[in-house]
Amino acid sequence: MIFHLETEFFSWNFLAWAVNFLLAVLSIIIATLALKGRAWLSVSEATGCEGEDADAFMSAFEKRLRIFRVWAVDVWLEHSWPLAVSPFFFLALFLTAVFE
Amino acid sequence: MSFNNISVPPLPIVLLVLPLFGALLILGLECVNYIMKFKAGGGRTFDVGRLPLRIIFFTTVLLEMVLSLYVWYRFQSIKSASFVLNYIGGASTLTGLMSSALRANVQVDIFSASGAAMASLVAFIACLRAMADKHRDLISERAVFFLFTLSGAMGMYFAGGLMNMFLSLTLSQIGASGLLQPVISERSEFGRTIAYFTSRVVLLAMFLAGCFILATQYDVFSIHVMAAALRGEIAERTAFALMAAPLLYIFIKPPRYTMDSANRCYFSIRAHAAFFAFFRVVFVLYGAMAGLERIPALIGIIGLAAVFASILFIAGERDPIKFASAAETSLKGFMLVAFAISLNSIYSVASVASYGYDATEAVIYQWLLFLPVSAALSVASIHLRQERNGVKLWLAGGMATRLPFTGLLFVLAICMLSGLPPLAGYAGRQLLYRSANQVNPFLSLALFMSSLFILLNGLRYIYLIMFGKRHDDARARFAGDQLVTLPLLVLVCVVSAGTVFPGLFHDRVVQPCVHSLLSGVRHVGNAQYWNDPEAGEEEFEGDENVQPEADEKVQPEADENVQPKADEKVQPKADKNVQPKADKNVQPKADEKVQSKADNNVQPKTDNNVQAKADENVQPKADNNAQSKADGGGSI
Numbered sequence: 001m002i003f004h005l006e007t008e009f010f011s012w013n014f015l016a017w018a019v020n021f022l023l024a025v026l027s028i029i030i031a032t033l034a035l036k037g038r039a040w041l042s043v044s045e046a047t048g049c050e051g052e053d054a055d056a057f058m059s060a061f062e063k064r065l066r067i068f069r070v071w072a073v074d075v076w077l078e079h080s081w082p083l084a085v086s087p088f089f090f091l092a093l094f095l096t097a098v099f100e
Numbered sequence: 101m102s103f104n105n106i107s108v109p110p111l112p113i114v115l116l117v118l119p120l121f122g123a124l125l126i127l128g129l130e131c132v133n134y135i136m137k138f139k140a141g142g143g144r145t146f147d148v149g150r151l152p153l154r155i156i157f158f159t160t161v162l163l164e165m166v167l168s169l170y171v172w173y174r175f176q177s178i179k180s181a182s183f184v185l186n187y188i189g190g191a192s193t194l195t196g197l198m199s200s201a202l203r204a205n206v207q208v209d210i211f212s213a214s215g216a217a218m219a220s221l222v223a224f225i226a227c228l229r230a231m232a233d234k235h236r237d238l239i240s241e242r243a244v245f246f247l248f249t250l251s252g253a254m255g256m257y258f259a260g261g262l263m264n265m266f267l268s269l270t271l272s273q274i275g276a277s278g279l280l281q282p283v284i285s286e287r288s289e290f291g292r293t294i295a296y297f298t299s300r301v302v303l304l305a306m307f308l309a310g311c312f313i314l315a316t317q318y319d320v321f322s323i324h325v326m327a328a329a330l331r332g333e334i335a336e337r338t339a340f341a342l343m344a345a346p347l348l349y350i351f352i353k354p355p356r357y358t359m360d361s362a363n364r365c366y367f368s369i370r371a372h373a374a375f376f377a378f379f380r381v382v383f384v385l386y387g388a389m390a391g392l393e394r395i396p397a398l399i400g401i402i403g404l405a406a407v408f409a410s411i412l413f414i415a416g417e418r419d420p421i422k423f424a425s426a427a428e429t430s431l432k433g434f435m436l437v438a439f440a441i442s443l444n445s446i447y448s449v450a451s452v453a454s455y456g457y458d459a460t461e462a463v464i465y466q467w468l469l470f471l472p473v474s475a476a477l478s479v480a481s482i483h484l485r486q487e488r489n490g491v492k493l494w495l496a497g498g499m500a501t502r503l504p505f506t507g508l509l510f511v512l513a514i515c516m517l518s519g520l521p522p523l524a525g526y527a528g529r530q531l532l533y534r535s536a537n538q539v540n541p542f543l544s545l546a547l548f549m550s551s552l553f554i555l556l557n558g559l560r561y562i563y564l565i566m567f568g569k570r571h572d573d574a575r576a577r578f579a580g581d582q583l584v585t586l587p588l589l590v591l592v593c594v595v596s597a598g599t600v601f602p603g604l605f606h607d608r609v610v611q612p613c614v615h616s617l618l619s620g621v622r623h624v625g626n627a628q629y630w631n632d633p634e635a636g637e638e639e640f641e642g643d644e645n646v647q648p649e650a651d652e653k654v655q656p657e658a659d660e661n662v663q664p665k666a667d668e669k670v671q672p673k674a675d676k677n678v679q680p681k682a683d684k685n686v687q688p689k690a691d692e693k694v695q696s697k698a699d700n701n702v703q704p705k706t707d708n709n710v711q712a713k714a715d716e717n718v719q720p721k722a723d724n725n726a727q728s729k730a731d732g733g734g735s736i
Contacts, residue, residue, distance in 0.1 A: 086299060086349070087299055087302045087303050087306065087345065087346060087349055088302070090345040090346070090348060090349045091306060091341060091342065091345040093345070093398060093402075094340070094341035094344055094345045094395075094398065095338070095341045097341075097392075097394040097395055097397070097398040098337045098338075098340060098341050098391060098392060098394070098395070099334075099337065
């Protein structure tokens, strides 16, 4: 494992620092490529669909993803009834772990 | 008159009382104002006056910050565990029962002092932000609820008893709820918020029920007294679930969508204090108790779920507030995973030595980092969420040239949160990867990949907002950028500067916290021996490397020399004279004598290495239950 360097960080070991810094730079490069990748990989290539079918697929997928995210976030954050019972859910988790 | 004769309450007590006093002063002025206007026939209006309100609020929070930093500084320099009772604390002027009550109810160590100092710093910055906010004026209601939240958080840092912790939790909840929904004036509002208030009441009721279960068992509320007495019975484990669940819930639950950065900062302070209280209950009060072995796994799973959920929420998000909330959740998830690894380690001394310290240090690093990062994300995201001159900043693009300070703050916060070197988050994340690798390499890999995803999305988001294509008039300029973000930017830079002198930061802040925590944990590695001595023997026999050596050289001699003497001399005496009165008083004496004789006889004949190994291994077998009862278990 690259992170299991047997070095002492607090002696300011430059090897560990450099490895992590390189990883950070690498991650930035990957991020840039990923952003570009959306343009490189067209919808039709990704799905095998053409024209309107591809658009329909993506919109449906995005719609489902968005619905899920909105549902997950709103149920958790906003003042709907699951919020009132969610403490019991946490309690149930702990009781299960303690008494299982 | 000498200064020694001045009766000053201990500073930590002042830290609890000061915000409460400020809040009550504002409420008192409101009442006076109301009465005067009512008498004058001016109708029912609530208005303290803009300037007095600001002066009271600002002075209170400023004093709070100065005093908490002083407590932290003094505690570092005197290195005493009884700060609250010494001259500096002022408690030396208090006598008798009051002093005992303080000792029982206030717990000050470097861990709590660090938390309080960081919270007061962020509270002060949030106070500046609240007073400078032109979109939402600082009214007395808000100031009172800010101060309630701060006072409650301080109470949670310094609470030495469970009931104090409950009262502080309630106070901070009143403050946080008030900031979210100050006054319910219409029936529809009540219906809309009933779920929220129900959940809050349920949380407080759960914690109170846990406190009462323990109080009825031991007739005491002090955490440290209870920690030495708890045995892991069913009622105590139920109390554990009742107390741990609400604290974890308050910590992990993201705040509701709000456009007020000061409110969000105070919510973060509350989450920070809740995590501290969670630490106190799970780590210090219960520790490695038999029956709670699955708790580290549960906390770890919740932490991982939070990290993965944050990745899901952060991907493709455009709203800065939702983005900041998801990023904050990811940091909470990492903290919980580190906490779980740390908690898992204290079930065996070998694990503490192997990865326990690393994991605990990782928790402390991230816990110290949590407030500045959270505050920076809150302030920057809400600033970006606003509209200026009809332009939605977060959709306009190209903000790097128009809001450079906000952009820099955002970049620093994301990089710190992702553990990017050389910023302050790096050390904590590095220690987390190391300790996770000791538990399971895949866990380390999952954490690293998650961290990388968050960094990627963070950078993508910053790129879109800061450097993306402009969709408005490029000549438009936005004033006030530095006013909004500069105080936080200074704080973030100061925190980040800790990485320039990592050894200093580690030695003066992190390591004392870890030492304080781990030395306060009872029953490290003894969980197996509490109720089931056989389990202890199994563990003992399972140690292939050390056991044979200890058995061969030490155990036979100890048995031969000591056991007959113990039987002949001590036991009959005890039987004749003391046995009818109480077993409790005599038996430990017998054990002590036997133990000392065993030491005397064995020590000269064994070398140092063998002695150390023998002590570690033979001790539990010789006296499983008595040792843990007499000492309150082993501590490292």
